[in-house]
Amino acid sequence: MVDHSLPSSHGGLVFPLDTFRPTMLAAVLAEGLVAQARNILDAKLVLTRHPEVPQLVLGQIIGSVLDGNPAAFWRENPELGLIASQIMRHQLFQYWVEGGEEPRQGFIVAQRGQALAAQDATRDQMPPGSMAQDWPVAQLTQQLQITIEELAGGFEGGPQIELSLVDREGDDRELLMTLVGQMPGAEDEDPAHGQHAQQGQQAQQAQPAGAPGPASDDAQAPAQPKRITAEEDRKRRAAEHQAELEARQAKADSIRADLPYISDALGVVVAPKSAELADTDILEPFLIPKVEGDIPSGLPRELHQSLQGKRVDFAVPVEFLSEVFTSEGPLNKPAFDEGAQVREIGGQSVKVLEVLAPRLGSGSFIRRERAGVFVSRTPDLPLPEALIVALLDQQG
Template sequence: MVDDISMPSNHGGIVFPLDMFRPTMLAAAIAEGLISQARNIVDAKLELVRHPEIQLVLVRIIGGVVGDDPAAFWRENVELGVVASQVLPRQCFLYWVAGEPEPRQGFIVAQRGQVLHAQDATQDQLPPEATAADWPVAQLLTQLQLEPEELAGGFAGGPRVELSLLDREGDDRELLMTLVGQQPGGEDGGQPEAGGPAGSAPDAEAGPPAPKRASVEDDKKRRAAEHQAELEARQAKADSIHADLPYVLDELGIVVAPAGAELADADILSPFVVAKVDGELPPGIERGLQDQLQGKRVDFAVPVEFLSEVFVEEGPLSKPAFEERSAARTLGGAELRVLEVLGPRLGRGSFIRRGRAGVFVSRTPELALPAALITELLDRQG
């Protein structure tokens, strides 16, 4: 019964898969989101903690701006998850958990500035027979393969870094290396040699350096330059994928396997979703195949690490939903599980899973699936 649910302590934050990102940009985005609401961030710090065993990062804010109710803070500021998703390479999850006397849980899934899904529940909104596993964040943790205690404990034991939300200054490379678990500057931690200038005693009369303050115009230029750099990076990634594009041909057409692409790369993958070729082929596909593929399909297949990267009707796919709805299917002589899902901004397709390894193919299950290609992508994930 709901009355028997033992709720975790009051907490909230943002969780996302660890990938290449700029912690200073994340801090700047969150700071700007708070400043736009006239929030005081003088003492606020952004804390990033990597899970000690898996590649997930927890983001929390420390300081008076959060107040005494972290769950309420994150629930009332869900737009922070949206702005964070604009500078993160993959989807992120902003969540909140409030315990007794008024238990409440919820989360949003955001990717590239868009809310893909949201859930929020109080005790009276759950059915009488609900258990602890039926709360929204509990279901999210099942997808992420986390225990509630790990999240409530702030990924205790994992590497962590902090950034002031007021200054947002830091070395992105060193911050990332710390999160990954490596010492910046090598095994010795990058300490200067004894007797060197960096080891000299500081000038006792010198005051602290004045904090750097960028003008509004400088900030606009910085953001414009960062946006342009992001566009150029996306184009460079697309060009790299187009230069070496593995594929297989079958009776339905062609299925490409863009190396290095993820389901979140909708801008790169969407050209490879063509129901019927009529004229030019998408970039990267050999021109010599153009006549052969007229009137046929173009599809893609990419690895999928987390169940929540794909969607079913009610939201991100969960492990219980996959186990209940997926069908056994033999591909390449191996027993796999297959389910029709939605790839965000890409359309419907098939999610194929073997153990913890997954693949999304932009063909629905009733169509022929490229067994050899799927097996190869699954094998790469171990």
């Protein structure tokens, strides 16, 4: 059955909910459209969190800039996802779905400004006998554990925020709290403040009729801040970029200061605390097929001699199947179930599949129920079993 209440043409950006600046996301999308001389006067960025999968956010643009066809808009503007991914820590999906008599579906996987994979298909390009679940976006929604109808419905029922692409004004912290589903300021409220407010209300109610009361909140409201100039905006962006670089360096320093590792016949495997597969800049130094000279900072210096000619690898938790790739694109559940081998690791039954980590290369994806780990060793090499089990146990 077709739900005719859902739009036949839709598209947008899907990404994991993490700390980011909604105003900056709106700004980079606006800049990308203005660079094409597109009219964005009435355009808005709408961000909606999935009501039941709280780690997923859907970003949509509404306004005349879409020209009435969201699917065509997102398909014809692939650079929007690339520039948006530059301010995100994790992978971002830009997708489009066109229904009707000439159906078409596709998506782009982007990370740090680079396209990692892409699929686009029309009816003529699909294999004979293909079902609805075989189309690209339908397979994408399977690995994200949502439905294509939920995408079409705009994650209906989930917390939502919107920003004008022209003004892009707002408090990023409050916007994020709204998106998470919390009332902005609720966790910071001073109980004494609430008591004083209640006392103020009681005093106002006790005032005789016609007596002057306390000044209203509107009268005390601060004036709206003036718009910043282009030069001020440039300086602000430069300062933000520098702050991001310093934050990355601080994270790398913290990881190197307390770096768990295990040694085996092939070398060492490190498990950087708080690192994710998207932290390629932090993980790359711990990916050495053959040590010849210095060892990575964070490993004990007494290992320097014993590691010469051996490997340095890493292991990190993986939350989404789509964080790793096969030759066909982002990993999804059917592909994993079909290709993975059942093995015993640390006395536990797990599934293991050789995969690609974006910009890091081949390795093993180990999955136990919903918990996953990536190790930068392929399945034909000895895997650090105790380390893998410990990382799986951390995820429950």
